[in-house]
Amino acid sequence: MVKVAVLGYGTVGSGIVEVIKTNQDMVNKKAGDEIDVKYILDLRDFPGDPYENLVVHDVEVILNDPEVQVIAEAMGGVEPAYTFTKRALSSGKSVCTSNKELVAKHGPELLQIARDNKCNYMFEASVGGGIPIIRPLNASLTPERVDGITGILNGTTNYILTKMEREGSDFDVVLKEAQEKGYAERNPEADVEGYDACRKIAILSSLVYGKNVNFENIYTEGITKITTTDFTYAKKAGWAIKLLAMSKEVDGKYFAMVTPCMINASNPLYNVNDVFNGILVHGNTLGNTMYYGAGAGKLPTASAVVSDIIDCVKHLGKTVFCFWDSEDLQLSSMDDSVKRFFVRVADADFAKAQEVFGDVEVIDAGVAGEKGFFTKAMSEKEFNEKSAQIGNVLSRIRVEE
Amino acid sequence: MVKVAVLGYGTVGSGIVEVIKTNQDMVNKKAGDEIDVKYILDLRDFPGDPYENLVVHDVEVILNDPEVQVIAEAMGGVEPAYTFTKRALSSGKSVCTSNKELVAKHGPELLQIARDNKCNYMFEASVGGGIPIIRPLNASLTPERVDGITGILNGTTNYILTKMEREGSDFDVVLKEAQEKGYAERNPEADVEGYDACRKIAILSSLVYGKNVNFENIYTEGITKITTTDFTYAKKAGWAIKLLAMSKEVDGKYFAMVTPCMINASNPLYNVNDVFNGILVHGNTLGNTMYYGAGAGKLPTASAVVSDIIDCVKHLGKTVFCFWDSEDLQLSSMDDSVKRFFVRVADADFAKAQEVFGDVEVIDAGVAGEKGFFTKAMSEKEFNEKSAQIGNVLSRIRVEE
Numbered sequence: 149m150v151k152v153a154v155l156g157y158g159t160v161g162s163g164i165v166e167v168i169k170t171n172q173d174m175v176n177k178k179a180g181d182e183i184d185v186k187y188i189l190d191l192r193d194f195p196g197d198p199y200e201n202l203v204v205h206d207v208e209v210i211l212n213d214p215e216v217q218v219i220a221e222a223m224g225g226v227e228p229a230y231t232f233t234k235r236a237l238s239s240g241k242s243v244c245t246s247n248k249e250l251v252a253k254h255g256p257e258l259l260q261i262a263r264d265n266k267c268n269y270m271f272e273a274s275v276g277g278g279i280p281i282i283r284p285l286n287a288s289l290t291p292e293r294v295d296g297i298t299g300i301l302n303g304t305t306n307y308i309l310t311k312m313e314r315e316g317s318d319f320d321v322v323l324k325e326a327q328e329k330g331y332a333e334r335n336p337e338a339d340v341e342g343y344d345a346c347r348k349i350a351i352l353s354s355l356v357y358g359k360n361v362n363f364e365n366i367y368t369e370g371i372t373k374i375t376t377t378d379f380t381y382a383k384k385a386g387w388a389i390k391l392l393a394m395s396k397e398v399d400g401k402y403f404a405m406v407t408p409c410m411i412n413a414s415n416p417l418y419n420v421n422d423v424f425n426g427i428l429v430h431g432n433t434l435g436n437t438m439y440y441g442a443g444a445g446k447l448p449t450a451s452a453v454v455s456d457i458i459d460c461v462k463h464l465g466k467t468v469f470c471f472w473d474s475e476d477l478q479l480s481s482m483d484d485s486v487k488r489f490f491v492r493v494a495d496a497d498f499a500k501a502q503e504v505f506g507d508v509e510v511i512d513a514g515v516a517g518e519k520g521f522f523t524k525a526m527s528e529k530e531f532n533e534k535s536a537q538i539g540n541v542l543s544r545i546r547v548e549e
Numbered sequence: 550m551v552k553v554a555v556l557g558y559g560t561v562g563s564g565i566v567e568v569i570k571t572n573q574d575m576v577n578k579k580a581g582d583e584i585d586v587k588y589i590l591d592l593r594d595f596p597g598d599p600y601e602n603l604v605v606h607d608v609e610v611i612l613n614d615p616e617v618q619v620i621a622e623a624m625g626g627v628e629p630a631y632t633f634t635k636r637a638l639s640s641g642k643s644v645c646t647s648n649k650e651l652v653a654k655h656g657p658e659l660l661q662i663a664r665d666n667k668c669n670y671m672f673e674a675s676v677g678g679g680i681p682i683i684r685p686l687n688a689s690l691t692p693e694r695v696d697g698i699t700g701i702l703n704g705t706t707n708y709i710l711t712k713m714e715r716e717g718s719d720f721d722v723v724l725k726e727a728q729e730k731g732y733a734e735r736n737p738e739a740d741v742e743g744y745d746a747c748r749k750i751a752i753l754s755s756l757v758y759g760k761n762v763n764f765e766n767i768y769t770e771g772i773t774k775i776t777t778t779d780f781t782y783a784k785k786a787g788w789a790i791k792l793l794a795m796s797k798e799v800d801g802k803y804f805a806m807v808t809p810c811m812i813n814a815s816n817p818l819y820n821v822n823d824v825f826n827g828i829l830v831h832g833n834t835l836g837n838t839m840y841y842g843a844g845a846g847k848l849p850t851a852s853a854v855v856s857d858i859i860d861c862v863k864h865l866g867k868t869v870f871c872f873w874d875s876e877d878l879q880l881s882s883m884d885d886s887v888k889r890f891f892v893r894v895a896d897a898d899f900a901k902a903q904e905v906f907g908d909v910e911v912i913d914a915g916v917a918g919e920k921g922f923f924t925k926a927m928s929e930k931e932f933n934e935k936s937a938q939i940g941n942v943l944s945r946i947r948v949e950e
Contacts, residue, residue: 167834171692178691180870272689278835280689287688288673288681290579291572291855416841419820433568433848434679440817441838451835454692462870469581469863 149182150461153210154220155232157190157203160246160273161222163450165199168457175454179461186216211235218460220453221245230254237261237269242464244456246273246449252347252363255354256474263467270456270468275301275348276425278448279441280455285355285429286470292431294356298394298548301348303423303443304332304339305371305391309408310421313379313388319372331423341370342391342406349393352427353404355470359477361395367405367482374408378543381490381520384513387412390420392548401480409548410490483529488547492520497539504534518542550583551862554611555621556633558591558604561647561674562623564851566600569858576855580862587617612636619861621854622646627654638662638670643865645857647674647850653748653764656755657875664868671857671869676702676749677826679849680842681856686756686830687871693832695757699795699949702749704824704844705733705740706772706792710809711822714780714789720773732824742771743792743807750794753828754805756871760878762796768806768883775809779944782891782921785914788813791821793949802881810949811891884930889948893921898940905935919943 152168154161165185168175176182187210188202197203210216211232219236221243223229229250233243238261245251251258251271262269272282276299285294300306304326311322323340326332338344350363371391382389387410395404411418416438420426425443430436442448459468491508493501498519502508508521520543523531535541553569555562566586569576577583588611589603598604611617612633620637622644624630630651634644639662646652652659652672663670673683677700686695701707705727712723724741727733739745751764772792783790788811796805812819817839821827826844831837843849860869892909894902899920903909909922924932936942 167692170834171694174694175692177872178870279838280685283689284681284685287860288684288856289852290859291568291576291852293572293575413820416820419814419817431852433571434852435843435846435849437680437840437842439838439840442836445836447834448836451690451692451832455689458691459688469579471578 149184150179150217150464151184151186151215152218152220152457153187153189153216154185154222155189155207155229156221156223157188157192157194158222159446160449160453161188161190161220163446164220164222164453167447167450167454175458179458181461183457183461186213207232211239216241217464218242218244218457220457221247222453223247224249226250226253233258233269234261237265237267240265240267242268242270242460244270244453244460246271246453248274248344248347248351252350255351256360256472259470259472260474266465266467268460268463268468270459271351272456273449273452275351276427276439276441277443277445278452279425279427279439279443280452281352281427281439282355284439285352289429289431289434292434294429294431295397296394296430297349297352297356297427298392298417299349299352299427300390300417300420300425301345301393301427301443302339302391303425304336305345306420306425307331307423308340309371309374309389309391312374312376313383316376316379318376319374340372342368345391345393345406349395349404349406353395353477354472357397357402357477358471359473359475361404361477361479365479367407369407371408373543375543377492377515378545380515381492381511381513382410385511388418389545390417392417394548401484402477403480403485405482405485407546409546411548415548483527485528486525488525488549489523489531490520490545490547491523492518492542493538494518494540494542501538504537522547550585551580551618551865552585552587552616553619553621553858554588554590554617555586555623556590556608556630557622557624558589558593558595559623560847561850561854562589562591562621564847565621565623565854568848568851568855576859580859582862584858584862587614608633612640617642618865619643619645619858621858622648623854624648625650627651631655634659634670635662638666638668641666641668643669643671643861645671645854645861647672647854649675649745649748649752653751656752657761657873660871660873661875667866667868669861669864669869671860672752673857674850674853676752677828677840677842678844678846679853680826680828680840680844681853682753682828682840683756685840686753690830690832690835693835695830695832696798697795697831698750698753698757698828699793699818700750700753700828701791701818701821701826702746702794702828702844703740703792704826705737707821707826708732708824709741710772710775710790710792713775713777714784717777717780719777720775741773743769746792746794746807750796750805750807754796754878755873758798758803758878759872760874760876762805762878762880766880768808770808772809774944776944778893778916779946781916782893782912782914783811786912789819790946791818793818795949802885803878804886805880806883806886808947810947812949816949884928886929887926889926889950890924890932891921891946891948892924893919893943894939895919895941895943902939905938923948
């Protein structure tokens with residue numbers, strides 16, 4: 149029997165206990181051993197909860213119990229999760245987590261501590277919720293030189309954009325609805341400004357390139373400036389607007405960004421709607437593969453953590469390979485990123501726009517007083533210089549082919 | 550250094566060598582050891598091929614060489630692949646394969662021989678080509694009670710159906726085109742009659758239910774009866790027609806079938822077009838996840854085989870868990886399978902059809918002389934009894950919700 153402790157008894161933490169208890173026979177079979185939750189750490193008490201007797205308030209009880217071999221950290225945030233995780237790994241206890249902030253900030257250090265202590269630090273649930281993506285990258289796409297990864301990695305913003313598209317409602321209206329339904333936080337900044345997706349693409353990029361991608365260096369733009377008028381054009385042109393988190397290797401240069409993009413129906417992410425997530429991975433011999441599912445939610449996220457617990461139990465005393473060096477990957481300047489752009493300008497500025505951008509593909513969506521068009525591909529630097537020559541750009545959205 | 554042999558130097562076999570050589574640094578890094586192709590078995594010679602010096606014609610050279618630890622079998626068909634695989638595994642050499650016929654027919658026996666000899670039998674490439682699906686099922690969805698798996702598992706038929714939908718061309722015309730382009734075999738029976746998809750869903754079902762699903766017991770219906778008129782209705786109703794291979798657990802009963810189905814845009818498989826494959830997996834706590842990519846092709850399939858080679862090298866002397874007992878899973882009769890149906894009848898038979906089926910949802914696609922409609926959900930038995938009361942059913946396609 150392997151004893152497990154769960155840190156944090158909120159949504160994900162209680163989900164972890166629920167998944168283990170609901171599917172105990174399957175969990176034990178796959179782990180090749182009986183998995184038993186011995187402790188739940190939380191500041192609160194949970195009178196009436198079926199596992200209230202497992203709740204402890206002092207992490208020392210868990211860290212000092214040699215019987216505990218695997219810890220599921222579901223506290224979120226950097227501290228005290230960082231300190232607890234370091235201490236657990238240092239004493240040879242494996243740690244599984246859904247904590248993207250901590251993984252993005254201290255992943256390579258924690259992985260090294262795990263290696264040094266013959267245990268594991270696993271974080272399948274930190275990206276894409278219940279979608280298996282970390283393990284496929286680490287254990288399935290092993291022969292591939294992955295040169296591109298593009299994800300819809302935030303369910304809240306995908307829900308908002310889907311609603312805006314379907315209902316023609318404004319961002320503010322849909323955000324309020326999403327908050328009422330519990331799909332968006334009362335402080336929605338981390339989602340709508342792209343910070344959440346930024347941490348997730350930093351984690352994925354670090355894994356596929358093998359070096360550390362510092363999330364603070366990733367260009368990040370949220371969805372707050374997307375309007376219903378943008379969707380009017382997108383629908384007319386048959387495109388979707390999605391918040392994409394992506395990184396690419398182009399001729400030996402690495403680019404990473406989070407930004408709203410127009411994508412068309414030939415992109416497998418086109419149909420990833422509502423709160424769902426999708427992750428498109430391009431390998432040099434494999435081509436595209438895509439992974440789709442619930443990007444958040446209590447049980448899907450918990451299921452991913454439990455899959456890590458099982459993997460840790462199967463590999464007690466042995467560290468599973470995970471290539472993420474502490475050395476920073478040099479990201480290229482956004483100035484050099486090349487894309488097409490969708491642009492809207494007032495009628496009065498269109499002649500100048502044509503002069504500056506040359507051949508453009510105009511989309512006639514019947515919006516009075518303005519014109520919308522696709523430019524040809526150019527660098528961000530070139531685009532910014534050209535835009536500056538036009539009086540006022542009403543909107544510009546990058547195009548992901 | 551780990552020595553590898555490749556059996557069969559056709560499309561997949563030569564792809565395996567190409568993937569290893571192209572990405573040698575990545576392959577070695579992920580395997581934690583240098584991987585070197587020592588032999589290629591083929592009846593033919595390959596003068597001028599960069600690896601012609603590795604070609605041998607006698608399998609005994611490979612089987613009797615203690616240095617060879619992993620064998621990639623890319624011969625296809627049951628014999629002599631079956632005999633060679635058994636002998637290799639019996640002497641402790643791991644075998645990786647893309648051979649769905651062999652895996653579907655002798656999977657549990659070969660897995661047992663591998664276990665008995667502390668080596669591995671792996672077959673990631675046997676289903677979904679380059680899409681990681683076997684390893685996610687075995688190593689990622691571990692806590693899940695998977696109760697449904699639905700796949701577009703055959704690229705040839707998906708290509709044909711996509712072309713029929715987009716171009717309004719007849720099956721025969723599109724098949725001929727596909728044959729000319731090399732997307733369909735000269736003898737297309739295995740693809741268009743669903744036999745290929747049948748073996749693949751047998752493999753997936755065996756893995757998720759843990760018992761052997763005999764492919765010979767799976768109800769299998771191909772796409773040869775699908776017409777352009779069916780697509781006229783489907784497009785009008787906003788549905789797609791796909792050849793689905795699926796298995797489900799419903800109230801403790803297991804159903805498995807391969808059949809053309811109508812699916813609507815809310816199904817993640819709706820947008821899986823052309824030669825691509827998609828596999829939708831439903832778990833009891835995770836909900837839906839979907840896996841998408843190239844279901845066939847030289848390099849994608851080879852990449853999946855190489856991912857298995859790497860996994861075998863990482864686990865030399867140790868058998869990786871794979872739950873597929875030799876005991877047969879009892880499949881329920883198709884009679885008891887419950888679905889809605891899309892039905893077309895001549896105008897003259899429509900009154901009788903309404904009388905027999907009760908409330909139906911008519912689709913007005915403007916086709917002269919007939920009516921098309923969706924029935925409510927009913928068992929196959931009930932549907933067949935009711936259909937028999939109508940003069941002549943022009944077409945019936947199952948509906949997958």
